Structure formats: structure tokens, C-alpha cells
Amino acid sequence: MAATGEVAPELDLARRSLDELTEVGNVGRWEPTPDGRWSLPFEVRPDGLNPAGRVPPVTTWRAVVAAAYPAGGIDIMPAMEGGLTETFPHQLPNDPIGEPWRGGKICLTNTIDGRELAAARDEPDEPYERLLWHVFRTCEWLRDASFDRLLAPDDPFELPVFGQRNDRATSVAFSEGPESFAAWAASPVTFGIADLAPVASDRRQVVLAVKAWRDVTRGLVFEPAWGSHIAAAGRHEAAIWLRFPHLLVRPPWRAPQTWGEIRSCAADEGIDLDEMLKPASHAVRDRQSHHVLLGFPIPRRMGESPVAMTWVSFRQPALVTRRQLRPRRGGPRPISDAWDLDRSAGALRDDVPLLWIRTENWHHDDLATRGRFEGALANRPVALLGAGALGSEIGRLLVRAGVHDLVILDSGDFEAGNLARHELSIPEIRANKAEALASRLNMLSPHARVVGFGERFPPIAPAARAALDRAEVVINATASNSVAKAMGRYAWPAARLFAAASFSFGARWLYLFLADGDTFPSEAYAAAQAPWFKADERPITDFPREGIGCWSAVFPARADEVASLAAIAVGQIDARLVPGRDAAEFIAYGRDADGSITRLATPPSQQ
Numbered sequence: 001m002a003a004t005g006e007v008a009p010e011l012d013l014a015r016r017s018l019d020e021l022t023e024v025g026n027v028g029r030w031e032p033t034p035d036g037r038w039s040l041p042f043e044v045r046p047d048g049l050n051p052a053g054r055v056p057p058v059t060t061w062r063a064v065v066a067a068a069y070p071a072g073g074i075d076i077m078p079a080m081e082g083g084l085t086e087t088f089p090h091q092l093p094n095d096p097i098g099e100p101w102r103g104g105k106i107c108l109t110n111t112i113d114g115r116e117l118a119a120a121r122d123e124p125d126e127p128y129e130r131l132l133w134h135v136f137r138t139c140e141w142l143r144d145a146s147f148d149r150l151l152a153p154d155d156p157f158e159l160p161v162f163g164q165r166n167d168r169a170t171s172v173a174f175s176e177g178p179e180s181f182a183a184w185a186a187s188p189v190t191f192g193i194a195d196l197a198p199v200a201s202d203r204r205q206v207v208l209a210v211k212a213w214r215d216v217t218r219g220l221v222f223e224p225a226w227g228s229h230i231a232a233a234g235r236h237e238a239a240i241w242l243r244f245p246h247l248l249v250r251p252p253w254r255a256p257q258t259w260g261e262i263r264s265c266a267a268d269e270g271i272d273l274d275e276m277l278k279p280a281s282h283a284v285r286d287r288q289s290h291h292v293l294l295g296f297p298i299p300r301r302m303g304e305s306p307v308a309m310t311w312v313s314f315r316q317p318a319l320v321t322r323r324q325l326r327p328r329r330g331g332p333r334p335i336s337d338a339w340d341l342d343r344s345a346g347a348l349r350d351d352v353p354l355l356w357i358r359t360e361n362w363h364h365d366d367l368a369t370r371g372r373f374e375g376a377l378a379n380r381p382v383a384l385l386g387a388g389a390l391g392s393e394i395g396r397l398l399v400r401a402g403v404h405d406l407v408i409l410d411s412g413d414f415e416a417g418n419l420a421r422h423e424l425s426i427p428e429i430r431a432n433k434a435e436a437l438a439s440r441l442n443m444l445s446p447h448a449r450v451v452g453f454g455e456r457f458p459p460i461a462p463a464a465r466a467a468l469d470r471a472e473v474v475i476n477a478t479a480s481n482s483v484a485k486a487m488g489r490y491a492w493p494a495a496r497l498f499a500a501a502s503f504s505f506g507a508r509w510l511y512l513f514l515a516d517g518d519t520f521p522s523e524a525y526a527a528a529q530a531p532w533f534k535a536d537e538r539p540i541t542d543f544p545r546e547g548i549g550c551w552s553a554v555f556p557a558r559a560d561e562v563a564s565l566a567a568i569a570v571g572q573i574d575a576r577l578v579p580g581r582d583a584a585e586f587i588a589y590g591r592d593a594d595g596s597i598t599r600l601a602t603p604p605s606q607q
Contacts, residue, residue: 010069010127011038017132023047023139025058031100039064039100040131041079046139053146054252059084061138062101063131070130076108076138077101087254089150090141092161095257108137148252153303160247160255162294162312163356169205171358172196172239172291173446175224176309177365181297184309189221190243191276193283194293197233199446208236209362209446210293210311216279227404227448239291240280240316243309245269247296255312260350262294277348278339285321285338291357292316310361314354317347364447368402377574378402383471385409385457385487386478387433389559390501392423393566394477399441399448401570406441407467408452409459410434410478421559457483458490469493474520475573476500481526488522497576500525501569504536507561508591509600512569514576515584528586535603564597565589 007030018024025043033039040063049055060082066072078084078094079101087094087104094104109123124130144150151158192215200207209230213222248256248265256262266273284290293313297306320338342348372378382403384395387410398406410433414424428436438452453464457478468474469492476483479502487498498520500513511532513525568589588600 007038008069011040011065013127014065014069014131015040017128018042018135020132021135021139024135033064033099036067037064038067038069041100042135043082044135044139044142046142048143050146053148054086054088055084055142055146058082059142063134064101065131070125070127074131074134075105076134077103077105086252087160088145089158089160089253091253093163093254093257106138106141108134108141145252151253151302153301155302157299157302157304159298159310159312160249160253162255163257163314163354170315171205171207171360172293172311172313173199173207173209173360173362174293174311175210175226175363175446176311176361177363178307180222180224180363181306181308183222184243184297187221189215191280192216192221192241193218193280194239194241195235196237196239196291197230198236199230199233208291209233210239211235213241216283225447227446228442228450229448230446237288237290238284239293239313240277240284241293241295241311242273242276242280243295244271245296247298248294257354258350259348259352259354263350274343281319281339281342281348282335285319285335287318287321287324289318290316293359308361308363311359312356313359314356316355319347362446364402364404364445367445367447372402373574376577377473378404380472380577381405381407381467381470382473382475383407383409383468385474385476385483386480387437387452388412388477389418389421389562390479390503390566390569391475391477392433392437393563394475394501394570395437395441395450396423396444397566397570399444399450401574404445404447404449406438406448406450407464407471408434408438408450409455409457409464409468410437410452411454411456421562458486471496473497473499473573473577477502479503484520484522484525487520488525490520492518492520494518497573499569499573499576501566503562503565504532507558507565509536509604510565510568510589510597512572512587512589513584514572514587516582521584524584525586532588532603561591564591564595568597 011030015027015030018027023044023046025045028041030038030040041060042063043058043060045058049057060079062077062079064075064077080096083102084094084104090107092103092105094102097103124133192213194210195212195214196208197211198206199209209226210224211226211230211233212220215221244266246269248262250265256265263273291313293311295309295311298308298310299306320341322335322338325337378401382398382405384391384406387395387408391410395406395408412433414422414428414431414433414436416429418424419426423440424436432452432454434452434454438450441450442448451467453459453461455461455464459465459468474496476487476499484500495516495518498515502511503509509532511529513528515521572587589597590600590604591597
């Protein structure tokens with residue numbers, strides 16, 4: 001619905017504020033837009049432009065604001081008449097979009113994925129100042145653009161924008177890092193077919209992951225090392241992939257937006273795109289639309305050497321099949337005729353706009369940038385004994401912070417009473433804790449390979465023993481003396497880090513024992529925890545009861561208390577892997593009345 005009525009006083013105030021800037025020339029009047037916003041044409045003449053740069057001395061722009069201004073978004077875009085025509089860094093593709101302005105919205109705010117940076121929240125929110133601030137930043141942006149300073153050496157690398165995303169309901173995930181970069185560098189194959197599998201979906205959107213890169217004969221070129229969830233997903237569709245030696249971009253920073261522009265960029269590299277695309281397209285002529293993936297090597301920072309492959313993607317309409325061709329005398333027409341039709345007048349002709357979709361690198365290094373272990377825990381196989389409240393929380397924290405190789409042992413089943421403080425939920429009631437928790441944790445990371453065995457320690461099944469023996473870190477979260485004694489008797493095949501974590505009545509104290517070696521020192525563990533256990537002794541009548549019966553007493557601890565103690569335990573285990581902490585140690589933490597946690601030297605009753 002179009003904006004209607006008189007121009008609001010806030011908009012009039014914003015327009016008059018532009019008189020403050022000497023770099024602003026003619027300012028037009030507010031005009032309603034078809035989608036219910038308002039647009040304002042204005043002219044800028046920034047001081048200090050590079051006379052030899054790509055920015056004209058005078059340019060015309062459009063500010064498009066929400067009807068609720070100063071609330072809502074503000075878009076600053078080149079006007080169709082007198083505006084910039086090229087695409088620069090920090091700008092959407094600057095193409096005509098059927099409006100009085102182009103699609104090349106420029107980025108002026110300091111944000112992370114649309115969220116304001118805590119260190120740079122300097123955008124005002126008052127009617128007089130907000131638009132003025134955006135126009136001032138536009139002049140700064142133009143000065144930097146004229147001197148090619150929008151992307152400076154050593155800045156984090158930024159991809160050009162490969163089109164407006166037409167399909168917001170679909171995205172493609174890939175996994176590219178140093179190991180795959182070396183594999184690609186050694187491969188002569190530059191095009192082929194990728195296997196895409198659905199890994200997340202609902203009624204609104206679907207996420208596809210690249211499970212394998214193949215040549216056009218379906219021979220394997222490279223297979224990413226995904227975790228259990230993605231590895232188990234079945235193939236959904238085939239996609240065309242085309243790999244280039246350098247980023248496809250035209251100065252200043254325009255990515256190709258049509259098949260013709262891709263062909264032109266490839267030709268600049270001495271590559272005949274159609275020699276790649278023709279055999280790849282024949283593999284997907286099935287009356288279905290397919291994704292196309294374009295890949296190229298990129299650096300971490302501007303000016304540096306490439307360190308990883310990245311991929312962009314668009315949805316390709318269905319190609320002509322041989323059956324759709326009109327028969328000729330003497331038999332069916334060759335498949336090359338289908339290519340010729342697509343290339344000259346069909347879906348592969350030069351002027352076809354590309355239907356871009358979102359792509360993401362799900363390599364574990366990229367996903368871990370929001371939070372990972374600082375020690376070496378993330379790079380080691382781990383065994384978790386016990387999948388109760390504390391064990392399930394430790395498992396969750398391990399996987400989220402980068403432990404991908406995890407085995408869990410627990411013979412117990414998940415009960416309804418566990419819902420108060422466990423990671424599992426109603427659908428898992430009566431399921432084995434270890435197996436159900438492993439399934440849940442595999443959904444937390446695309447690289448998680450968590451296996452659960454419904455066995456007590458020590459396990460009997462050969463697969464469980466093999467997984468346990470391979471672990472470099474063993475965490476006992478059972479709070480069981482019998483398990484601790486069994487760990488001391490077990491024939492561990494090599495040295496590893498042992499950790500035993502448990503908590504007191506009501507989760508007031510956390511007990512954590514850490515030791516390195518090829519034998520778990522069960523006697524030292526028992527001696528270290530004995531005074532703490534004695535200080536925490538209490539009659540059975542103090543324990544809450546779950547239901548009716550003489551065996552219904554349960555151990556009290558709230559979910560938030562379990563989570564906070566588990567976080568401390570996991571952090572200490574990770575820190576233990578830093579060189580310099582070799583002697584066995586028993587650590588205890590206590591919870592104060594206000595919820596704060598401090599390290600304790602002796603049991604509180606002895607202090």
C-alpha cells in the first residue's frame with residue numbers, strides 16, 4: 001500500500017536538516033513509494049574527491065525511508081538520473097530495478113549481520129539528525145570510493161554481491177577449508193556435478209548441503225568430511241559446479257549478474273565457459289530446475305594469497321531435453337541440438353538474469369569463530385561416561401565448542417522426571433540416554449560425529465570398547481564410585497586426560513578431579529573427594545521424592561545450577577590440556593546465595 005496523506009513533520013524536519021551540509025546540492029520533495037515508504041531525491045557534491053577516480057563530482061541519490069520515520073530502515077541508493085552506474089564495494093548490484101533509483105544500496109552503518117556493533121552505535125535516532133547522518137556518511141563513502149579505499153589492504157576479505165537474492169527460501173551449505181583447498185589445488189577437474197542433500201527444512205525454507213563433488217561421469221572429485229547428520233542425508237538433487245582460478249569480478253567490484261557476464265569474466269581468464277558448461281548441462285537435462293555453483297579461491301584478508309575455496313549459487317531453470325526437441329527424419333536429434341537451443345534462445349542465453357540464492361561455508365573453522373575451546377580439546381576424540389543431567393549438559397557444551405568426535409556410554413533410559421534438567425525432551429522418554437543424547441548432539445553441528453552406546457563402563461561391545469580406547473580425553477560424569485574403581489582397573493592402551501565431574505546435594509558444590517596418564521588413579525580420587533563427601537552427608541529424608549514408594553527419592557538440582565557447574569567443568573578440562581598442568585588435582589567450586597561461584601580450598605563446614 002502506498003504512503004498517503006500529508007508529509008509528516010518528522011519527514012519535513014529531515015529534509016530541512018540537509019541544508020546543514022555544504023556538500024548537498026539540490027534537494028527534492030518527499031514522494032510516496034508503492035510499498036508504503038517515502039523517497040527523497042537529493043544531490044551531493046563531496047569535497048576532496050579523487051579527480052582521476054570513478055566517482056563523478058556531482059551525483060544524484062534517493063533516500064528511501066519507512067513511513068514511521070525516524071523509526072525503520074533508511075536506504076540510500078543511486079538515482080536513475082544522474083546517479084552512479086557502477087558497482088563498488090559495500091554496495092548491492094547497481095542495476096535498474098524499475099524504480100526512480102537503482103538497486104545499488106550502499107552500506108553506511110556499522111553492523112554485524114544487521115545488528116549494531118556495540119563499539120560503534122553512533123547512528124542517531126532523532127528526526128532531524130538521522131537522515132542527515134546517512135547523507136553525511138554517503139559523502140564519506142563517495143570519497144573512499146573515489147580513492148579505491150572502500151576495501152583497503154589487510155581489511156577482511158569481502159565478496160562482491162552476486163545478485164539480489166530472489167529465492168529466500170533456499171540456501172546451500174558447503175565446507176571449505178585448508179584441507180579441501182589443497183585437494184582442489186591438486187585436482188585438474190574444473191566442472192562437474194555436485195550431490196546436494198537436504199539437512200534442514202520446514203514449510204518456509206530448505207537448506208541443502210554439498211555432500212560430494214563429482215565430474216560429469218559421476219566420478220568422485222572431493223568429498224567433504226561432514227558429521228553424522230549430513231552424512232546420513234540422502235541425495236536430493238544434482239547441481240552443476242564450475243570452478244575458476246580467480247574471483248569473478250569486474251572493477252570496481254561488480255560480480256556477474258547474467259550468463260553473458262559470467263562468460264565475459266571467464267574469457268578474461270582465457271577460459272571458454274561453454275566448454276565447461278556444455279558437458280555439465282547435459283548431465284541435468286531432466287525437465288527439472290537445478291542449482292549452479294560457481295567456485296573460486298579467496299584470501300582471508302584483502303591483498304593476501306588465497307587460502308580457501310568459496311562458492312556462490314543460483315537456481316537454473318529447467319533445460320531443454322532431447323524428448324522436447326522436434327524429431328527429424330532419420331531418427332532423434334542429437335543432444336547438442338538441445339544445447340544449441342538453450343544457448344541461443346533458452347535458459348543459457350547471455351541476457352538471462354540469474355536467480356541467486358544464499359550460500360554459506362559450514363567449515364568447522366568458520367562456524368567456530370563465535371565460540372570455541374582455547375585449549376586443544378576441540379581437536380581430540382572424547383569419551384563421556386554418563387548421560388544424566390550433568391553428562392548431557394557437558395556433552396552439549398563440548399559439541400557446541402568444537403568437539404566433534406564424541407562417544408557416550410550410559411545404560412539407563414530417559415525418564416519423564418529427567419525433563420526438569422536434561423537436554424533430552426518428551427519424544428525421547430523411555431529411550432536409552434546415551435543413544436538419544438548422541439542423536440540430539442549430532443544435530444548441534446554439521447561436523448559432529450557423536451555415537452552413543454547403551455552400556456555401563458566398562459563396555460562389552462567391541463565397537464564401544466574401540467571408541468573408548470581411541471578417546472584422548474575421558475570424562476566421568478556418573479558420580480558413581482563403582483565406575484571410578486572400574487576406571488582404575490581398566491587396561492587403557494595409552495596415556496590420556498582423565499576427568500571426573502560431579503556435584504553435591506542441591507548442586508551447591510562442584511567436584512572436579514583431573515589427572516593425566518595411562519591409568520586412572522582411583523585411590524587418589526577417592527581420597528581427595530572423601531572430606532567433601534563427608535561434609536555433604538545428609539539423611540535420606542532430606543531428599544525429595546518422585547512419586548510413591550520407598551525407592552522414589554531423587555537427587556535435587558535445578559537446570560540452571562547444573563548448566564553453570566557443567567560450564568566450569570568443561571572450561572577446566574580444556575585448560576588442563578594447555579602444557580604445564582601435569583600433576584593430578586582435585587578442584588571444588590561453591591555456589592553462594594546470590595548464585596555467584598567461587599573456588600573453594602576446603603569444605604565450607606571446615607572453613
